[in-house]
Amino acid sequence: MKINAFADVSLRALMVLAAASEGSLLTTQSIADAVGTPYNHVSKAMAKLRGLGLIEVERGRTGGSRLSPSGRRVTVGQVLRQLDTRTDAADCVAPSGNCPLINECRLRVALARAREAFYRELDTVVVADLPGSRQMTPVFQMIGLRAGL
Template sequence: MKINAFADVSLRAIMVLAAAPEGTLLTTQAVADAVGTPYNHVSKAMVRLRALGYIDVERGRLGGSRLNESGRRATVGEVLRHLDSRQDPAECQSPTKNCPLITECGLRHAMNRAREAFYTELDTVVISSLPHARQMIPVFQSIGLRPEFRPAAAQR
């Protein structure tokens, strides 16, 4: 299965926020720089993550975002279910008309079951457990954050 670009950016943003030192607020620009994605894409992801209840946002000159407890417990499967905008994993429509086999289509049902199996497997992966020091230290140095890294599990 392939996830969409929006879901990919959102997962990477959660990973960066999960690895940030406890209490640290990261601006959307800092997260965008950390994940190597344009600001406007990350901004949309941050708005959606806030609406889903995974991050807290403080406004103002010294504001930013941080992962909240719900975000720390979120699994990859859970987040992808919320962010997957595709109604159908199979392309059942063409520019000219719907597929003539669309009613009672066994392929659509099989593809939906496969997608759910994909998410179910990812329900075992807690996003905040994914970042590790070798990965995050250079990322944090690149955005001017302290180079030390404390594993997400130790931040609780």
Template sequence: MKINAFADVSLRALLVLSSAPAGELLTTQNIADAVGTPYHHVSKAIVRLRELGLIDVERGRKGGSRLSQAGHKATVGQLLRELDTRSDPAECHSSHGDCPLIIECGLRGALARAREAFYRELDGVVVSSLPSFRQMAPVFQTIGLRPGM
């Protein structure tokens, strides 16, 4: 299965935040630089992650984001379910019209079950357990921080 770009950016932001030094606030620009993604895309992800309660945000000159208690426990499956905006995995409805095979289509149900199986497999993977020191050390050096691992 392929995840959407927004979910990808959101997962990467959580990976960076989960390996930041304890108590360290990271700016959206820090996170964007760390994951190699435009600021605008990361800022949208930060807003959504905050709405989901996975990060805490402090505003102001010395503000930034950090992983919340819920964020430390969040699983990949849980996050992808929240961020998957596609209602139909097969795009049976489009601007060009509905698929003529949509009535009693068995493919839609099979794809929906496969997507749920994909998420279920990722329900056991806690996002904050994924980053390693070896992976994050060079990333944090590029933004002037040391990973908190």
């Protein structure tokens, strides 16, 4: 299975926030720099993560974002379910309209079950447990911060 680019950026942003020192706030720009993604993409991801209650945001000159208590417990599977905007795992639409085989299609059903199995497997992986010190220390040094791991 493949996740979409928005989900990828969102998961990477959560990992950076999970690796930050307890109580510290990270700006969207520093997160964008840490994950190597343009600011506007990260900004949209941060807005969605805030809407999902996974991050807390403090505004102002010294503001930034941090993981919320829910964000510290959320699993990869839970995040992907929230961010997956596809209705079908396959494109069941042809240039002339819906696929003529769409009625009673067993392939769509099988692909939907496979996607759910993919998410169920990822329900065992807590996002905040993913970042490690060896992985995150150079990233935080690059953006001029210290990892909290």
